[in-house]
Amino acid sequence: MITFKRVIKKGSTEEFSGIPYVMTLLNCLLSAWYGLPFISPNNILVSIINGTGAGLEAVYVLVFLFFAPKKEKAKISGLLAVVLTIFSSVALVSVLALHHNARKLLCGFAAAIFSIIMYGxxxxxxxxxxxxxxxxxxxxxxxxxxxxxxxxxxxxxxxxxxxxxxxxxxxxxxxxxxxxxxxxxxxxxxxxxKKATNDASIEMGVDNKPKAQNGIA
Structure with missing residues (x-):
């Protein structure tokens, strides 16, 4: 939230990366899908919490895309398309081609893999x-x-x-x-x-390359 308050206030994403937000969106979507009763019975809490998380991450990604420079916007839009393709593929295959335990295994493995990527x-x-x-x-x-x-x-x-x-x-x-x-x-x-980075370093995905400092002894 702090990062996006800054982005909105300055009207620019500056050096923030949108990749962590897109990957977290994928993780939330897959986890929410995995928790649905016809995929994994008795895991509805997983769906509710991750579904809420997916909604929040979607807002973050849209805000990022709105304020991002042209080159970054193109990169994140491409990654978002890949993420939505992955989620859609997992969802469609699990519903149309798999049943019972096989369905749970596919969705569970997909959710687990991207959870680890997110935590990493x-x-x-x-x-x-x-x-x-x-x-x-x-x-x-x-x-x-x-x-x-x-x-x-x-x-x-x-x-x-x-x-x-x-x-x-x-x-x-x-x-x-x-x-x-x-x-x-x-x-x-x-x-x-080091040069103070204030709240630009609060969240994951910030480019921490050193910058030239003017007028500082």
């Missing part, structure tokens, strides 16, 4: 933290919510004996924990020798 998005930020020994690129609350979200869905998957929910979210919980550990190690290093 902060790896570049973690690498930057280790390289710069500063957490300016990895906000505490983002790391905390990655950990809490992954852990809660991991427990839900264990209780429901559903590996397609438990495994990818277990990976997410682990990655969130690693981020929190890195934050604890480097939180006292405020990166004074």
């Amino acid at each position: 998005s902060p790896l570049s930020i973690m690498r930057t933290v280790i390289k710069t020994k500063s957490v300016e690129f990895m906000p505490f609350f983002l790391s905390m919510f990655v950990f809490l979200c992954g852990t809660s869905w991991f427990v839900y998957g264990l209780l429901g004996k559903d590996p397609f929910v438990a495994v990818p979210n277990g990976v997410g919980s682990l990655l969130g924990m690693v981020q929190l550990i890195l934050y604890a190690i480097y939180r006292d290093n405020n990166g004074k020798d």
